[in-house]
Each structure stands twice: as C-alpha cells, then as structure tokens.
Amino acid sequence: xxxxxxxxxAVIAAFLVGGxxxxxxxxxxxETYRLLIGSALWWPDGIGYTLFLATPLxxxxxxxxxxxxxxxxxxxxxxxxxxxxxxxxxxxxxxxSLPAVVLLPLCCATAIAAGxxxxxxxxxxxxxFGSHExxxxxxxxxxxxxxxxxxxxxxxxxxxxxxxxxxxxxxxxNLARLGQFVPGLPERIPLNISFLLALAACGLVYVFLWRTxxxxxxxxxxxxxxxxxxxxxxxxxxxxxxxxxxxxxxGMVGINEVLGYRHRYYDGFSDGYGFTGIAxxxxxxxxxxxVIFAALLFAVLSRGGxxxxxxxxxxxxxxVQILQGTIILFVAAEAFFRRPIERxxxxxxxx
Amino acid sequence: MLQLRGITKRFGGVVANDRIDITVEPGTIHxxxxxxxxxxxxxxxxxxxxxxxxxxxxxxxxxxxxIQRPLDAIALGIGMVxxxxxxxxxxxxxxxxxxxxxxxxxxxxxxxxxxxxIRALSEKFKLSVDPHALIEHLSVGQQQRVELLKALYRxxxxxxxxxxxxxxxxxxxxxxxxILRRMRQEGKxxxxxxxxxxxxxxxxxAVTVMRDGKVVGRVKTKDTSAAELARLMVGREVLLxxxxxxxxxGEVMLSVRNLAVGSGANRSLKGVTFxxxxxxxxxxxxxxxxxxxxxxxxxxxxxxxxxxxGEMALSGTSLIGLDARARRDIGIAHIPEDRHRRGLLxxxxxxxxxxxxxxxxxxVTSGVMMNEREIERHTADIITRFDVRPxxxxxxxxxxxxxxxxxxxxxxxxxxxxxxxxVAQPTRGVDIGAIExxxxxxxxxxxxxxxxxxxxxxxxxxxxxxxxxxxxxxxRIAGQVDPASAKPSDVGMLMTGx
Numbered sequence: 122x123x124x125x126x127x128x129x130x131a132v133i134a135a136f137l138v139g140g141x142x143x144x145x146x147x148x149x150x151x152e153t154y155r156l157l158i159g160s161a162l163w164w165p166d167g168i169g170y171t172l173f174l175a176t177p178l179x180x181x182x183x184x185x186x187x188x189x190x191x192x193x194x195x196x197x198x199x200x201x202x203x204x205x206x207x208x209x210x211x212x213x214x215x216x217x218s219l220p221a222v223v224l225l226p227l228c229c230a231t232a233i234a235a236g237x238x239x240x241x242x243x244x245x246x247x248x249x250f251g252s253h254e255x256x257x258x259x260x261x262x263x264x265x266x267x268x269x270x271x272x273x274x275x276x277x278x279x280x281x282x283x284x285x286x287x288x289x290x291x292x293x294x295n296l297a298r299l300g301q302f303v304p305g306l307p308e309r310i311p312l313n314i315s316f317l318l319a320l321a322a323c324g325l326v327y328v329f330l331w332r333t334x335x336x337x338x339x340x341x342x343x344x345x346x347x348x349x350x351x352x353x354x355x356x357x358x359x360x361x362x363x364x365x366x367x368x369x370x371x372g373m374v375g376i377n378e379v380l381g382y383r384h385r386y387y388d389g390f391s392d393g394y395g396f397t398g399i400a401x402x403x404x405x406x407x408x409x410x411x412v413i414f415a416a417l418l419f420a421v422l423s424r425g426g427x428x429x430x431x432x433x434x435x436x437x438x439x440x441v442q443i444l445q446g447t448i449i450l451f452v453a454a455e456a457f458f459r460r461p462i463e464r465x466x467x468x469x470x471x472x
Numbered sequence: 473m474l475q476l477r478g479i480t481k482r483f484g485g486v487v488a489n490d491r492i493d494i495t496v497e498p499g500t501i502h503x504x505x506x507x508x509x510x511x512x513x514x515x516x517x518x519x520x521x522x523x524x525x526x527x528x529x530x531x532x533x534x535x536x537x538x539i540q541r542p543l544d545a546i547a548l549g550i551g552m553v554x555x556x557x558x559x560x561x562x563x564x565x566x567x568x569x570x571x572x573x574x575x576x577x578x579x580x581x582x583x584x585x586x587x588x589x590i591r592a593l594s595e596k597f598k599l600s601v602d603p604h605a606l607i608e609h610l611s612v613g614q615q616q617r618v619e620l621l622k623a624l625y626r627x628x629x630x631x632x633x634x635x636x637x638x639x640x641x642x643x644x645x646x647x648x649x650x651i652l653r654r655m656r657q658e659g660k661x662x663x664x665x666x667x668x669x670x671x672x673x674x675x676x677x678a679v680t681v682m683r684d685g686k687v688v689g690r691v692k693t694k695d696t697s698a699a700e701l702a703r704l705m706v707g708r709e710v711l712l713x714x715x716x717x718x719x720x721x722g723e724v725m726l727s728v729r730n731l732a733v734g735s736g737a738n739r740s741l742k743g744v745t746f747x748x749x750x751x752x753x754x755x756x757x758x759x760x761x762x763x764x765x766x767x768x769x770x771x772x773x774x775x776x777x778x779x780x781x782g783e784m785a786l787s788g789t790s791l792i793g794l795d796a797r798a799r800r801d802i803g804i805a806h807i808p809e810d811r812h813r814r815g816l817l818x819x820x821x822x823x824x825x826x827x828x829x830x831x832x833x834x835x836v837t838s839g840v841m842m843n844e845r846e847i848e849r850h851t852a853d854i855i856t857r858f859d860v861r862p863x864x865x866x867x868x869x870x871x872x873x874x875x876x877x878x879x880x881x882x883x884x885x886x887x888x889x890x891x892x893x894x895v896a897q898p899t900r901g902v903d904i905g906a907i908e909x910x911x912x913x914x915x916x917x918x919x920x921x922x923x924x925x926x927x928x929x930x931x932x933x934x935x936x937x938x939x940x941x942x943x944x945x946x947x948r949i950a951g952q953v954d955p956a957s958a959k960p961s962d963v964g965m966l967m968t969g970x
Binding site: 340350351355 | 844
C-alpha cells in the first residue's frame with residue numbers, strides 16, 4: 122500500500138512543479154496538460170503510439186529491476202540493446218532465406234542472447250575481479266554503440282544509401298503489427314507483437330523472482346550477500362546470472378525495434394531507452410507491475426510532448442523533460458519526504 | 473540529579489513508556505534494566521531530547537526543564553553514548569569530539585586548544601586516548617572512550633550510556649568499569665542501560681527495573697540479587713543456570729586436524745586439532761578475535777578454500793572440496809555469530825528467512841518452483857515450536873527483536889535435523905527469557921544425538937553449556953578443561969595466556 126503511495130505522490134508533485142513552469146512561461150497549465158495527456162490517450166493514434174513507445178521502456182525497466190534485485194546497477198542496458206538490435210538484424214539479413222517459423226524465433230533468440238552476453242561480461246568481471254559493474258557497463262555502452270555503427274557503416278549498408286542503416290532484413294523475420302488483429306487500429310501504427318512479449322516478460326520475471334528457487338537466490342544475494350553465501354548460494358554465480366538476465370531483457374528492445382518496427386538496423390535508433398529504463402525501474406519500484414505503469418507514464422509523456430510543442434503558444438516539448446526530471450527527483454527524494462508524509466497519512470486515518 | 477515524573481510516550485498505538493517515574497541520585501551509577509522493548513532506551517532518549525514525551529515532566533537538579541532536542545540536554549549538562557557509535561571513521565579523535573561546536577573562526581579551524589583539553593580530560597579519567605589518532609585505527613573499546621570524551625568535553629555532569637558493554641570483550645568491560653568508577657569519584661552521575669545482570673551487580677549503586685513500558689521495581693544494588701532482578705524483568709521465575717543431564721557421547725561426528733586459515737600475517741587460525749562426538753557439546757572459550765570465527769566459518773565452508781589447510785571430516789566424509797551448500801546437505805547446520813550480517817535477510821519476510829539454506833531442495837522446492845504451501849507450513853512450524861513473536865510470517869525479519877530473530881534462526885537450523893551444529897554467540901543481544909529457552913533447546917538437540925560445537929564470548933555460557941571445553945588463544949588450542957570442575961579464573965588465565 123505504502124509502496125504505491127510514494128511513486129504516486131512523486132508524479133502528482135512533478136505535475137504541480139511542471140505546472141508552475143508552464144504558468145511562468147505564460148500558458149495555461151491545465152490546458153497544456155489536457156493536450157499532453159489527452160493526445161497520448163486518444164484512440165487509436167494516441168494509445169497506439171503510447172503503447173509502442175512504452176514497449177522498449179518495459180524491457181529496459183525490467184532489465185534494470187532484475188539487476189537491482191540482485192544488488193547490481195545495470196547502467197549498460199543501452200549498450201546491451203544496441204548489440205542485440207544489430208545482432209538480430211544481422212541474423213535477419215544473413216540467414217534471410219530460412220522460413221519464418223525458423224527465422225523469427227531465431228532472430229528473437231539472437232536478440233536475447235546478444236544482450237545477455239553483453240550483460241554477462243561486466244557480471245563476470247565483477248564476480249571474478251570485483252571490478253564495479255557501473256563503470257564496466259558504462260564503458261561497454263560506448264563499445265557497443267561504436268561497434269554497431271562501424272559494422273553498419275562499413276559492412277552492411279546498402280551501397281549508395283545516404284542513411285546510416287543496414288539493408289532490410291528478410292520479410293520472414295518481420296513481426297506482425299497489432300493493427301492486423303485489433304479492429305480500429307490502423308496498420309500504419311508501429312505497435313507490434315513485441316508489446317505482448319513485453320507484458321509476457323513482466324509475468325515471467327515476476328514468476329522467476331518470486332516463485333522459483335533461482336529468483337529467491339538472486340533476491341537473497343541482492344538483499345544480503347553474506348547471508349546468501351551462508352545459505353549455500355554462490356554469490357558470484359548469481360552476479361553473472363543476474364547480469365545475463367538483465368542484458369537479455371534489455372536485448373529484447375532489439376525485437377521491437379528491428380523485427381517489429383523498422384525491419385532493419387538503424388544507427389542511433391535508441392532514444393536513451395536504456396537510461397530511461399533506470400528511471401522506469403526507480404519509479405516502478407523494481408517490480409514488474411510497477412515497471413509496466415512507469416513505462417506507460419513515460420510513454421504518455423513522450424507521446425504527448427509532440428502536440429504540446431505544436432499547439433501551445435510558448436511551451437515546447439521540453440516540458441516533458443522537466444516532468445520526467447522532477448518525477449525522478451521526487452522519487453529519489455522519497456527518504457526525505459517519507460517521515461512527514463507517513464505521519465500525515467496516519468493522522469488522517471486516526472481522525 | 474535527574475528525575476522523570478509520569479513520563480508517557482506512545483508510538484502509534486504502542487505505549488513505549490507508561491507514566492514512568494525514575495529518580496537518579498547525583499554522584500551515583502544508576503542502572504536501568506529490562507528486556508528488549510521494555511522502554512528503557514525510550515525513557516533515556518526522552519531525557520536526552522531525542523523524543524519528546526507525550527506527557528510528564530523532566531526535572532534536572534530539582535527544577536522542571538523542557539528538553540526538546542539534544543542541544544537542550546547538552547546545555548543542561550547531559551551527555552549520551554549510544555549503542556552504535558556516532559563517529560566519523562576517517563576523522564581524528566579531536567575532529568570527532570569538536571564536531572558540532574568547532575573552535576576557531578568560521579574559515580580556520582583551530583584544534584590545538586581542543587586537543588590540549590581532550591588530552592587533559594583523557595589523563596584525568598585515565599582514558600589513554602590520543603586526540604590525533606584516526607577513529608578507524610582505534611579498537612571498539614577505544615572508540616567507546618572517544619564517545620565518553622565527547623560528552624565530557626561538553627562538560628556533561630550526567631552521562632547516559634545505552635548498552636555500553638554489548639560491544640566489549642570481557643577484559644574491555646573490566647577496564648570500562650574502572651573508568652566509570654573513576655568518573656563517579658569525580659562527581660559525575662552515570663545512567664547505564666543494560667540487560668546484563670552480572671554487570672548491574674558489579675557496577676551500579678541503584679537499579680530501576682522496567683517491563684512493558686512500566687517501572688516495576690526500584691532497588692538498591694546492595695539489597696538485591698541477580699535472581700530477583702531477573703524475576704522482576706521477566707515477570708516470572710527464571711533459571712539462570714543451565715540444567716542438563718550428563719552427556720552420552722557417541723561416535724566421532726566432526727574431526728578437525730591441523731586446520732589453519734590464512735597465510736603469513738593474516739594467519740588467524742594456526743593449526744587446531746579436535747573432535748566432537750555425537751551427543752556432546754564442545755565449547756570453545758576465548759577472547760574474541762583469537763580465531764573462533766575463522767574456525768566456525770571454515771567448517772561451515774564460508775572461507776575461501778584457497779586459504780584453508782588441514783583436514784576436516786564429518787563422520788568420516790572429508791569436507792575439503794565441498795562448498796557451503798554441499799556441507800549443509802550432508803547435515804551441518806550453523807547459527808552464525810552475527811545474525812544481521814550472516815544469518816538473516818532483514819528485508820525479507822519470516823517465511824523467506826525460514827527457508828534460507830534449505831530453499832534449494834525438496835520439500836521446499838520441487839524442480840525449480842518453490843512450494844508455497846510447504847514454505848507456509850515450514851514457517852508456521854518454526855514460529856510455533858520456537859515461539860517466534862510476533863507470529864506473522866509476512867513481517868520482515870528486521871521488525872523482530874534480537875531474541876526473536878535468534879529464535880527464528882535457531883528454529884531454521886534445528887529444522888534441518890543436523891548431525892553437526894555450529895553455534896557462535898547464541899545469546900548475544902538476547903533477552904534473559906529467550907536465553908533460557910535457547911540454552912534448553914541446545915541441550916535438547918544434544919540429547920537427540922547431534923554434535924554441537926559452541927563458541928561464545930560469555931565465559932559463563934560456555935562453561936555451563938559445554939560437556940568439554942577447549943580454550944583458544946591466538947589461533948591455537950591453548951588447553952582443554954572440564955567445565956564442571958574448572959574455575960572461571962583458571963579458564964580466564966588460559967584465554968589470556970597470563
């Protein structure tokens with residue numbers, strides 16, 4: 122119960138602060154928010170795009186959450202998703218002649234495996250040498266992004282194409298858009314099966330963390346490594362495992378991006394999904410259900426920013442950044458607000 | 473000196489202090505005793521201004537005073553030393569002591585005069601603390617003296633000490649009591665919060681006993697006894713000595729040969745050889761830090777195998793090459809000395825703590841899935857059989873008192889039906905009532921045929937529980953004594969080598 126109250130308060134408080142900014146600039150805050158939220162929840166375009174934008178954030182939010190449950194900070198989801206996206210595109214191009222029943226699962230598995238390997242490396246380094254995962258994941262982000270760019274630029278670009286992107290993947294590796302099945306949802310909206318995969322991933326992560334012995338061991342390691350060791354759990358193995366799972370989840374962004382959306386690898390495609398994933402995990406309390414809601418909120422903000430830019434007098438879509446920033450600030454400052462707010466809530470209840 | 477009159481304090485629905493009256497005479501050492509949660513710390517925190525009372529008044533030297541925050545208390549000459557020290561490790565003694573009232577101008581800190589004053593105080597009370605030493609280089613006992621200096625430096629006339637001996641070795645406790653007596657001689661008044669009755673009788677002049685937030689007894693120390701204090705604290709008669717039938721040792725369960733841990737200067741265990749038979753409790757007595765922890769952890773499989781040498785076997789099966797899980801699986805259970813660091817997942821519920829170490833095997837798990845119903849049953853079983861309170865499996869382990877946390881751990885480890893139980897400091901920070909219970913359970917386990925290896929810093933505890941007693945000093949077995957006939961002073965001699 123309390124766990125839900127604070128993220129909620131953080132969001133409300135952020136909107137209040139954002140409203141002050143809007144007011145100071147000279148627009149009507151209520152009108153601006155109506156535009157922002159209304160456009161993001163408008164059927165079908167608003168909702169379609171919001172869910173599409175939420176998909177990668179669910180994956181990266183889950184990725185960061187799983188690592189965090191093991192006591193690790195995975196700042197490397199960004200690199201993991203780049204490696205995964207390129208790898209899945211590569212398989213989609215090179216093995217394009219395979220039938221869809223084989224190629225599509227293979228491409229998905231490739232994305233997960235590539236992300237998992239890229240995540241497991243800093244995990245191994247930590248388990249073996251004790252080097253800090255934050256430093257290593259950050260450095261591996263640069264390596265991942267540069268490598269993907271290099272291969273795109275020099276080996277897999279269609280000759281003459283002015284855009285930094287690979288040739289398209291085989292049509293056998295395309296994931297269907299949800300518009301094909303959902304009445305009233307036009308097929309031009311890129312929302313695809315990956316969104317369902319994201320929801321399924323949330324369910325699986327939940328079962329894994331709280332219903333399997335492996336998840337128990339992972340959480341025990343995060344909660345108290347000394348006690349985990351005492352309980353016969355190999356802390357080193359848990360570190361590698363958690364980073365691999367985290368990387369694999371981040372890698373699933375590649376499924377949405379390459380198989381579901383652009384059908385090719387497009388250089389620099391990520392809008393900082395890996396980093397926003399940290400905020401999503403923070404706001405979602407490292408819980409799969411919380412991650413879904415947090416990802417939806419961030420998706421609403423980024424979808425709604427566009428009409429705000431276009432239809433208000435002064436406010437630009439930077440308001441979205443202000444809102445995101447203040448939400449994170451308020452969530453992070455929870456420890457500071459916790460005592461007074463809890464006191465206030467108990468006094469309300471006793472009245 | 474200090475008088476609390478009709479102090480009441482509620483936390484939510486819990487009444488921590490219920491109209492309590494405490495009077496501390498000037499120039500005395502006054503003990504406030506009670507079990508964990510009896511409200512003794514709360515009362516003293518009110519006197520120090522950490523909490524404000526809901527009702528009642530505080531009198532200092534006969535005058536009613538309002539103490540809203542610690543600064544008020546300090547101004548009135550009250551100092552407090554907390555159970556967990558409030559020192560900055562990376563700063564010097566002098567820097568820590570002046571913290572909050574830094575001498576010199578705002579831009580230039582002048583520590584010289586302060587250091588001189590600290591040195592003078594340290595000499596006056598024979599604390600032997602160097603003002604320029606770094607806190608992280610000091611022993612726990614020395615750090616505590618720094619805390620005392622902090623209060624003395626602010627000219628405290630009344631010192632409140634919250635469980636001051638919990639962190640000290642028996643030798644350090646003696647030195648510490650000397651310091652307290654010297655402070656009393658110099659006219660200081662001291663309030664000591666504790667639940668160790670031996671110490672109360674050794675040091676205090678008067679005692680206030682608390683139970684369930686109320687004052688249940690006020691006695692002069694010379695007119696009372698440990699048994700009476702225990703009865704007042706717990707509310708019923710308490711057995712202070714362990715009653716146990718003679719052991720019937722069976723076959724050799726654990727055999728340890730030339731076991732050593734560490735290398736070079738870090739060699740903490742230097743080759744020990746002994747056996748523990750089924751159905752006996754073998755105690756290891758020793759001053760803390762003489763290799764006991766390494767011994768227990770090496771047998772449990774928690775020490776990096778690279779630094780372990782020698783032989784260990786359980787009932788003939790060598791333990792070398794087995795990891796902690798494999799050792800648990802062949803019947804070694806372990807009650808660790810530090811339950812917060814090793815024994816519990818403090819944020820997790822009682823249920824998830826109850827399965828730690830058995831979580832990987834049936835019946836708790838089948839395949840990879842955990843068996844919720846079995847976990848529920850297993851937890852309820854431990855809670856009822858070991859009287860864990862409050863009996864709510866969803867509660868995080870952090871919410872339990874020390875004694876109940878310990879009972880949970882003991883229940884969990886006993887539940888494995890071990891062939892060998894490793895126990896370290898089983899009753900540290902545990903209430904008297906729970907101590908009695910834990911001792912009885914250990915004897916029951918022994919009588920059921922389990923081999924028990926017990927390490928404790930409480931000499932009385934190892935002497936009364938053990939069937940055989942080994943003394944460890946500097947990583948070696950310094951001798952073996954018969955706990956039934958040996959005098960504590962002889963064991964003490966072996967422990968210190970003096």
